[in-house]
Amino acid sequence: MPIISLKNLTHTYSAGTPLSVSAIENINLDIESGELVGIIGHTGSGKSTLVQHLNGLLKPTEGKVFIDGEDIWSNKKKIRSVRFKVGLCFQYPEYQLFEETVYKDISFGPKNMGMSKEEIDLSVRRAADYVGLRHDLLNKSPFDLSGGEKRRAAIAGVMAMNPKILILDEPTAGLDPKGRREILDMIVDYKKKTGSTVLLVSHSMEDVASVATKILVMNKSQVAMYGSVDEVFSRADELEKINLDVPQITRIFLGLRKRGIDVSADVYTVNEGCSRLLSLLNGGEC
């Protein structure tokens, strides 16, 4: 059974007025448990609207959202509990920090869930470990942290709810290359340790290619593609048509093929590319 299942999901902003805009239209999608799904699309393609349906922040205009086989809107009063099951971390999450100490801030979610003191303590420390936040920082004011540490503390605030599904909306926005790398590694690591399903919204094909198991491409309020990294990037022409790039390394191999060199282009990381070229140069097959 898929952990996320969307049936004919449609959302229209300002429905019933002349200003109405469909942000997503008739989306059907199943996501299996344990995947790390990279969600890609232009600003305005509907990705943000889509993810806000998964934890019930937005209510579908039409269609249904099933999490763990359960229709999340079957009981309106229980919608808050869906938010604990599906953790959503927004873009620039450091702007949500508000408590006196980092510890208190991370425990905001667990407290809202009604966890006991011991459970909260355990969750907070575990979440700090997931994001690589030193425990001596927990007693500091979140406003005294560096930019990168703030980002980690804020992500920990969502992880501390032990969600089954974790959604991160551009967690690397505004970070430098090293900071981006660290956050991506941390996400892969978190998934490995907890076995949860992770959805990662990103603008960077390179980032998504290096960590995701599946890729979801949104375009003009619709799901344009959903499949494994291979399946999606093998449709480079179609991606180009909707103005999305494949990673540069893939483009290099596609370019080589166009020049008549017999090499397959399912290369998404520099290391893969290097070994493939080496075997080609050494006269081997690839």
Add this chain to the structure above:
Amino acid sequence: MGNIIEFDNVSFRYEADIEGEMLPLAVDSVSLGIEQGSFVAVLGHNGSGKSTLAKLTNAINIPESGKVTVDGMDTSDEKLTDAIRRTVGMVFQNPDNQIVATIVEDDVAFGPENLGVPPAEIRQRVDDALKAVNMFEFRKSEPHKLSGGQKQRVAIAGVIAMQTSCIVLDEPTAMLDPNGRREVIATIKKLNKEMGITVILVTHFMDEAVQADRVVVMDKGRIIMDGTPREVFSESDRLIAVGLDVPQATQLAAALIKKGVQISSDLLDENECIDAVCELLRSK
């Protein structure tokens, strides 16, 4: 052509926080000349001192020691601050926090109005500036209805309308999506190539730095590399060591060289890389 901005052994540190501990130098003994009409990218990870460096160019930051001169004017002389800011304009990271008016054209007019330019001339400058950044059709729009890239182009138009000879952009694309980034970079290149404005682009995106004539890399407040993009990016190991990145094409070349393959180390984009690999295969 001469240098429009000159850093002479400049150091700067921010004031201590409440606890009173002295902070380390944010910029440490930097000497640097920016040639009139050039396009210089300043690269560095967060906290490397690159933004501090940018703010030293127009007297927002005043050096603790050493001297910054803009067109011969010493930035530490308060009487010259106004004249310096007429020479060096600045665009910041967050597009929302630098637009002051509720209508695009009024915002672009803000700088020239402050300079006391006659009304008819402001009108002309505003229209020209908006055309230069391709935002003329949005002149009557409200800024909050624009995309990030559009807002950033309005901010750039605001500087153009002041007719500064140099424009410093402090991570102007950090908060934008890929389309917005492309728009802004294309605009910056146009300013430099067509209007002859000196551009200093502070960034941590390698693909943006590749477009410049010269790349300056900073780490821990010091300049550690300075050269053409080709020279700088060929040393990918050093860049990665200071928390930066190189284009995947360059990474691939570096990885191949490590395995003993004879390929040039200064490949900047995919086409150069494809050419080089084809060459290799042919000569095999």
Add this chain to the structure above:
Amino acid sequence: MKGIAIGQYYPGKSLLHKMDPRVKILLTLVFVFLIFFCKNFWALGLMGSFLLIGMLISGVPFKMLIRSLRAILFIVLITAVLNLFYVTDGNVLFPNTFIKITDKGLYTAIFMTVRIACLIIGSSLMTFTTTPTMLTDAIERLLSPLKIFKIQVHTLAMMMTLALRFIPTLMEEIEKIMNAQKARGADLESGNIIDRAKALVPILVPLFVSSFRRAYELAFAMECRCYTGGNGRTRMKQMKLSWLDLLFGFAMTSILAGVILLNHYFAHLI
């Protein structure tokens, strides 16, 4: 959120839109004064028809103008009801029932309601036809004589402009923060007043922090653009009086005369 309109400007090219905003503000003030000066239905009728002509000229849909009444509907109702029951002289309308309403009370209630409606629609007509920037500009220029009393008119106007500029930005920000905290299970909808006030802390703290950061960055950006206050500034948009303003001024003067005349001529409300 991108649909928020600042103020309630309705774009158009009507004569009212083209009027000098300074004149528009002054005429609106005269209009408001005259509305209160009206002593009977005749005078009010004159004002009403003038307003109706204004509404027609402006090209703003009647629906939108009427909608501006909705915000103060409550006040209008209260005023009407109070007048209805507190004015006790005159002929009782329903003599055989317990409802003690007099004809005079009814007239007063209607009079008051129409008066407030004219007031609101009249001033909305100004805001519908003038952009917020023009409005603040005009206020700055109208108040500029106050400079001799060392009042920082320019600073005040700048503050108004910046407030207008940042209202939509902050609205968007509030929405984002609320969503982020809701995603962490914040409960903003239930509980008593104290619970709800407490639930605001996770929204207000980040909002203040980010507002201060914005203010700080904005101040830098303004300094970089050579802003040093109002001295030595010029303005791109000049305001010039035209025949149009004279025309409207003349119309208003004749209405002023009309109202005085009608007030004098008809001693009673109706």
